[in-house]
Amino acid sequence: MTMTPEEINRTVSQLLDQAPGRSTRARESVLNILLSAPTALNHHNIEEVAKQRDLSIDRVTLYRTLDWLVEQGVAHRIASVNRSWYFSAVAQPDMEPHAHFHCKKCQQIYCLEDVQAAPMHNLPKEYQLEEADLCLQGQCVTCNRDANG
Amino acid sequence: MTMTPEEINRTVSQLLDQAPGRSTRARESVLNILLSAPTALNHHNIEEVAKQRDLSIDRVTLYRTLDWLVEQGVAHRIASVNRSWYFSAVAQPDMEPHAHFHCKKCQQIYCLEDVQAAPMHNLPKEYQLEEADLCLQGQCVTCNRDANG
DNA sequence: TGTAAAGTGCAACTATGTTACAGTTTATCC
DNA sequence: GGATAAACTGTAACATAGTTGCACTTTACA
Numbered sequence A, B: 001m002t003m004t005p006e007e008i009n010r011t012v013s014q015l016l017d018q019a020p021g022r023s024t025r026a027r028e029s030v031l032n033i034l035l036s037a038p039t040a041l042n043h044h045n046i047e048e049v050a051k052q053r054d055l056s057i058d059r060v061t062l063y064r065t066l067d068w069l070v071e072q073g074v075a076h077r078i079a080s081v082n083r084s085w086y087f088s089a090v091a092q093p094d095m096e097p098h099a100h101f102h103c104k105k106c107q108q109i110y111c112l113e114d115v116q117a118a119p120m121h122n123l124p125k126e127y128q129l130e131e132a133d134l135c136l137q138g139q140c141v142t143c144n145r146d147a148n149g
Numbered sequence C: 001t002g003t004a005a006a007g008t009g010c011a012a013c014t015a016t017g018t019t020a021c022a023g024t025t026t027a028t029c030c
Numbered sequence D: 001g002g003a004t005a006a007a008c009t010g011t012a013a014c015a016t017a018g019t020t021g022c023a024c025t026t027t028a029c030a
Helices: A003-018 A025-036 A043-052 A060-073 A141-148 B003-017 B025-036 B042-050 B059-071 B141-148
Strands: A075-078 A086-089 A099-103 A108-111 A126-138 B075-078 B084-090 B097-105 B109-112 B130-141
Touching: A025 A060, A025 A086, A043 A060, A060 A075, A060 A141, A060 B025, A075 A099, A075 B141, A086 B109, A126 A141, B003 B025, B025 B042, B025 B059, B042 B059, B059 B084, B130 B141
Parallel strands: A099 A126, B097 B130
Antiparallel strands: A075 A086, A099 A108, A126 B130, B075 B084, B097 B109
């Protein structure tokens, strides 16, 4: 997921061209920000990055833009323990469902694309399962390294 | 988890006596409500049940009471997709961590005490894991039965 | 039964997300 | 290239979930 700025720009254009809506400044900026981030971001995080880049995105527009990106399958929405939604870009449309890791120290949320929720054996069969999210918590690579010197 | 009202009262007293705080009307009522419920409840649900029972519990007191019950290990707190916390009673102190099922139709959250998050193989070992929550979504037993006649 | 600490109630506040509606921009057609 | 309708954006006002500060009340216990 480490892309050069040019690769990010190219991916943004590709993804937006494929989607059935208009390509606007807000959508480009937000998707660019998501693709550039190593972790999932919430609204607040995205607003901050936008501010750093001297982009001003209206709060409501940001909400709507993120909804739209999720609808288009270009971003995915992650529920978190701190009652806000987190978002991460979906660069390839065939991305598998995967686990998320919430670091209790730095509060970042990582997508662990290689870790999936295991199939369940003893779920009573009267429950009709549609989604299974595996939400891990603990300390992330970076914080762990910082702590252990 | 189906207890008679007398059993519930007895359990409430036992659990509160064991805890290092005071036994108050709010704590008794809330714990009673949680023990009586077949699913996990959020603040709003609890307020409604309390109202039905002609108990009036202040909003803030309810928040604090629930925090306290969780601290004491008498209730557990479940993050949900609709940005509110859900709570369920922990009748036995040695209850295992278990999966939760959120019904997309009736919005209830069920504790599936027999379903656990499977141990993970491919979590990079630099991540220090402390908790693993398995959050299932779909249609619950009741809604499924209603739909299939 | 008096007292200190623990718990409660109220008001005001913060954070996150939503709705309505008028104004602006985009894609498209001529 | 310019006009047009639909799509998108910005503002204000609102809704919901949860928190904080502080005065008041209740509990446990000597």
